[in-house]
Amino acid sequence: MDLVDDAPGPAARQDTARSRAGQENVARILDAALDVFATFGFRGSRIEQIAAAAGLSKTNLLYYFRTKEDLYLAVLQRTLDMWLEPLRALDPARDPADALGDYIARKLAASRDEPAASRLFALEVIQGAPIVAPLLEKTLAAIVAETAGTIEGWVEQGKLGPVSPRHLIYSIWATTQHYADFAAQVRAIEGRDLSDPAFFAEACEHVTRTILQGVLPR
Amino acid sequence: MDLVDDAPGPAARQDTARSRAGQENVARILDAALDVFATFGFRGSRIEQIAAAAGLSKTNLLYYFRTKEDLYLAVLQRTLDMWLEPLRALDPARDPADALGDYIARKLAASRDEPAASRLFALEVIQGAPIVAPLLEKTLAAIVAETAGTIEGWVEQGKLGPVSPRHLIYSIWATTQHYADFAAQVRAIEGRDLSDPAFFAEACEHVTRTILQGVLPR
DNA sequence: GTCTATAAGCGGATAGAC
DNA sequence: GTCTATCCGCTTATAGAC
Numbered sequence: 237m238d239l240v241d242d243a244p245g246p247a248a249r250q251d252t253a254r255s256r257a258g259q260e261n262v263a264r265i266l267d268a269a270l271d272v273f274a275t276f277g278f279r280g281s282r283i284e285q286i287a288a289a290a291g292l293s294k295t296n297l298l299y300y301f302r303t304k305e306d307l308y309l310a311v312l313q314r315t316l317d318m319w320l321e322p323l324r325a326l327d328p329a330r331d332p333a334d335a336l337g338d339y340i341a342r343k344l345a346a347s348r349d350e351p352a353a354s355r356l357f358a359l360e361v362i363q364g365a366p367i368v369a370p371l372l373e374k375t376l377a378a379i380v381a382e383t384a385g386t387i388e389g390w391v392e393q394g395k396l397g398p399v400s401p402r403h404l405i406y407s408i409w410a411t412t413q414h415y416a417d418f419a420a421q422v423r424a425i426e427g428r429d430l431s432d433p434a435f436f437a438e439a440c441e442h443v444t445r446t447i448l449q450g451v452l453p454r
Numbered sequence: 455m456d457l458v459d460d461a462p463g464p465a466a467r468q469d470t471a472r473s474r475a476g477q478e479n480v481a482r483i484l485d486a487a488l489d490v491f492a493t494f495g496f497r498g499s500r501i502e503q504i505a506a507a508a509g510l511s512k513t514n515l516l517y518y519f520r521t522k523e524d525l526y527l528a529v530l531q532r533t534l535d536m537w538l539e540p541l542r543a544l545d546p547a548r549d550p551a552d553a554l555g556d557y558i559a560r561k562l563a564a565s566r567d568e569p570a571a572s573r574l575f576a577l578e579v580i581q582g583a584p585i586v587a588p589l590l591e592k593t594l595a596a597i598v599a600e601t602a603g604t605i606e607g608w609v610e611q612g613k614l615g616p617v618s619p620r621h622l623i624y625s626i627w628a629t630t631q632h633y634a635d636f637a638a639q640v641r642a643i644e645g646r647d648l649s650d651p652a653f654f655a656e657a658c659e660h661v662t663r664t665i666l667q668g669v670l671p672r
Numbered sequence: 673g674t675c676t677a678t679a680a681g682c683g684g685a686t687a688g689a690c
Numbered sequence: 691g692t693c694t695a696t697c698c699g700c701t702t703a704t705a706g707a708c
Contacts, residue, residue, distance in 0.1 A: 257673075275581055280497030282701070296674055298703065355580050358635070362573050362580075363493050365638045372642035380643050397667075402643065403660035407629050410636075414628035417576070420583045424590035425598050425620065442621035446668035449615075454667075475691070500683070514692055516685065 239313045239367065262300055264290040269311045274352040277359045278308050312360075312367060315353045320375065322346040325382040332390045333448055340408055340444050347416035348430035354416035380405060399451045411443045457531050457585065480518055482508040487529045492570040495577045496526050496585075530578075530585060533571045538593065540564040543600040550608045551666055558626055558662050565634035566648035572634035598623060617669045629661045 268289035272281045283304050287297040301307035322342040326335045347354055360368050384401035391399060415422060419429050430436045486507035490499045501522050505515040519525035540560040544553045565572055578586050602619035609617060633640060637647050648654045 261673090277495055277498050280495050280581075283703095284701075293675070294702085295676085295704090299673065302703085304702070358576070358580055359495075361636050361639045362576060363638075365642070369638070369642065372639055376639070377643050399664070400656060400660050403657060404664070406632055406636075406640065407661065407664060410628040410632035411625050414624055418579050418624075418628075420587070421579045421590055421594070422624065424583070424587065425595050438618060439621060442618050443625065446617070446622070446625060446665060448668070449672075450664035450666075450668035473691095479691085501685095502683075511693070512684085513686090513694085517691065520685085522684070 239309050239316075239371070258300070261290070261292060261296075265292065265297055265300055265307070266311055266314055269307055270315060270352050270356060273308060273311055274356040274359065277363065278304075283307070309367070312356070315356055316371070318350050319346070319353045319357055320379070323376075323379050323383075325379060326386045328386040328389050332387075332395050333452060335386075336408075336448060336451075337444050340412060340447065341440055343408060343412040344415065344430070344436070344440050344443065347412050348436055351416035351419060351430075354413050358413070358417045394453060396451050397453045404447075404451060407447060408443075411447070415439055457527050457534075457589070476518070479508070479510060479514075483510065483515055483518060483525070484529055484532055487525055488533060488570050488574060491526060491529055492574040492577065495581060496522075501525070527585070530574070533574055534589070536568050537564070537571045537575055538597070541594075541597050541601075543597060544604045546604040546607050550605075550613050551670060553604075554626075554666060554669075555662050558630060558665065559658055561626060561630040562633065562648070562654070562658050562661065565630050566654055569634035569637060569648075572631050576631065576635045612671060614669050615671045622665075622669060625665060626661075629665070633657055 265286065269281075269286045272286045272289060275281075281304075283297060284294045286307070287294045290297065297307075301310065322339075322345070326332075326339060357368070360366070361372075365372055380402060383405055387396065387399070387401035387404060390396040391401075415430050423429050426435065428435045430439065483504065487499075487504045490504045490507060493499075499522075501515060502512045504525070505512045508515065515525075519528065540557075540563070544550075544557060575586070578584070579590075583590055598620060601623055605614065605617070605619035605622060608614040609619075633648050641647050644653065646653045648657065
């Protein structure tokens with residue numbers, strides 16, 4: 237699903253020295269914009285701040301992205317895939333303990349590796365999902381439906397205890413994303429975050445063991 | 455812990471007709487401000503929007519709160535108690551299943567009854583807790599330390615399996631707050647939220663059963 | 673592609689009448 | 691306490707030189 241019609245724009249040119257510099261600038265702008273938008277939200281972000289973080293002038297940034305909204309949509313678009321990737325549906329053929337364990341580990345790794353992406357979506361959703369609402373209702377609802385179907389199958393086969401598939405999905409999302417979205421709080425309490433390998437291992441083991449024990453048949 | 459020195463201000467006057475109107479206005483402003491700040495964050499919120507939601511003019515709002523920051527701090531201050539209340543430490547003398555079950559139910563009820571408060575703190579924390587950082591490091595860390603100590607005691611007595619107390623606390627917070635903070639996403643998938651009694655019961659049962667089964671000794 | 677200068681508008685805050 | 695009018699700084703966005 238596209239959030240923007242990506243017209244060619246200045247960045248899509250021939251391979252000249254200028255255009256190569258342009259490509260790099262676009263990439264740096266998008267990286268910087270992700271961090272800033274993920275911290276302050278759309279309204280709260282200042283494009284000058286993004287420009288500075290990307291090492292460009294504000295005017296120069298506006299050469300690549302005509303408006304703040306264009307930039308925001310471009311960031312969201314580029315972030316979609318990395319955020320949706322670990323949500324790929326479960327393989328119904330696998331053993332649920334293995335499959336769910338992998339799912340949790342994948343989602344937790346995403347919280348470690350792309351915390352800004354997680355926070356950007358968190359901000360969007362907290363604000364009522366003004367932009368990503370269509371995505372939630374289509375793409376995400378479809379992913380949930382498929383995943384829930386797989387879980388329901390395991391329940392019917394007796395491979396899982398009587399668990400509500402959608403609530404289980406929410407639990408996994410909530411617990412894993414918490415370490416990215418509430419990293420400031422976790423750091424205030426722990427003095428560390430998922431970038432610490434030992435802490436990552438602890439978190440992964442806790443979430444996996446707690447949730448799996450909670451849903452496997454007794 | 456105080457975030458503001460609440461000087462008397464115009465709102466703390468004798469009980470005249472004017473001052474009574476003022477008290478009501480202050481209350482309406484604070485209610486409106488909580489909703490708006492909880493949606494857009496500090497920077498993203500417009501005081502004119504808050505004034506409109508409270509049924510006042512922007513100028514009139516600024517009569518009661520000199521600056522936007524004053525208003526934000528007042529909202530945060532007033533919201534603190536309702537947000538911290540369900541985090542009261544666990545009673546070590548109780549049976550862990552009962553005590554944890556109550557804790558979860560309390561926190562989930564808070565997500566249902568005060569979702570804006572939950573989102574306000576979520577926004578604060580996602581943004582790196584610029585204002586509430588001292589609170590996190592003192593009050594919240596103390597609550598966590600106490601609660602973790604209780605859980606650790608249960609583990610040592612064999613009343614709980616080998617669980618990491620702090621990660622267990624994060625799991626409970628994450629799963630329960632998810633229904634408030636990500637309500638837009640849940641609604642997009644479910645078509646309902648915690649205000650639906652049946653859905654509340656489902657969520658409560660799922661979280662309680664899953665987490666408790668995951669931590670009780672086998 | 674990048675810069676300087678500047679337009680245009682918004683949002684926070686104040687002054688002063690009523 | 692509430693209103694109208696207004697100031698001022700900040701932020702987005704554009705114009706045009708280099």
